[in-house]
Amino acid sequence: MSRIAARFAALKHEGRGALVTYLSGYDPDPATSLAILRGLPGAGADVIEVGVPFTDPMADGPSIQRAGLRALKAGATLDGVLALVRDFRKENAATPVVLMGYYNPILSYGVDAFCNDAAASGVDGLIVVDVPPEEADEIEPQAKANGLDLIRLVAPTTDDARLPRVLAATTGFVYYVAITGITGTRSATTADLAAALPRIRPHTDLPVCVGFGIRTPEQAAEAARIADGAVVGTALVDALAASLDAEGRAKPDTVRKVLDQVRALAEAVRGVPSAA
Known part of the structure; x- marks a missing residue:
């Protein structure tokens, strides 16, 4: 059983949803990024998404764009992000790690080499925003051969005809985008969240996590209650910033402030039973 499957199975047994956290690798520098990464499980993160900085992040809003620029200025590369995961794995063998990013850095790295190195570094899954299921042959065979889950985004605009195809190409968990548009530009409403499950459940047995627009502990708790997990990214990136x-440099309390935000989110998520 993969780390992702094992984690969601354990949470289902506990009767609660997951807190999935997102932060950009190397933001604002490698040492601070690693310190936060190492602290996330203890603060309550059940699954960790690490953003791979990219110069043209089409799905990301201003906060994550700025985080990516800080990371690139600090020397971020795809190989460097894999090194972060390797360092994290020296102390944590249980928490699932998902890389979220875009296809161009993977293509430049070499798809075969990347999937092999990602798995060897301790990565469990990939979210490649700009590779739709129709182009899955670009990376799916290599990911599968290396035991990497390919997690797909499902949006409110994914129509009923295409939805089964997207879900059939998904492994690990389903990432439901609660709002239309880019990350961090508006908050999800209760109606946004409630719309997620009825369309998806008939087509898959995978866990469903809700992201894009989940900013507050209350929203995270509601998402984790109606689905299998809540994904929080922009709010944590904003707390870090x-x-x-x-000058954009970390201060002595940067790590603590980010992890305190995670603790507040985790407390809220763990305080509600999951209907899923």
């Missing part, structure tokens, strides 16, 4: 100095 607010902790930096005027």
Whole structure:
């Protein structure tokens, strides 16, 4: 059983949803990024998404775009992000790690080499935003051969005809995008969240996690209650950015402030039983 499957099975046994956290690798520098990464499980993150910085992040809003620029300025590369995961795995063998990013850096790295190195580094799954199921042959065989889950985004605009095809090409968990548009531009409403499950459940037995627009502990709790998990990214990226100095450098309390935000989210998520 993969780490992702094992984690969701354990959470289902506990009767609660997952807290999935997102932060960009190397933001604002490699040492701070690693310190936060190492602290996330203890703060309550059940699954960790690590963003791979890219110069043209089409699905990301201003906050994550700025995080990517800080990371690139700090020297972020795909190989460097894999090194972060390897360092994380020296102390944590249980928490699932998912890389989220775009196809161009993978193509430049070499798809075969990337999937092999990602698995060897301790990566469990991939979210490649700009590779739809129709183009899955670009990476799916290599990912499958290396035991990497390919997690797909399902949006409110994914129509009923295409939905089964997207879900059939998904492994690990389903990432339901609660809002239309890019990350961090507006918050999800209760209606946004409630719309997620009825369309998806008939087509898959995979866990469903809700993201894009989940910013507060209350929203995270509601998403985890109606689905199998809540994905929080922009709110954590904003907490990190607010902790930096005027030059964008980490301050002594940067790691603590980010992890405190995670603890508040985890407390809310763990305080509600999951209807899923």
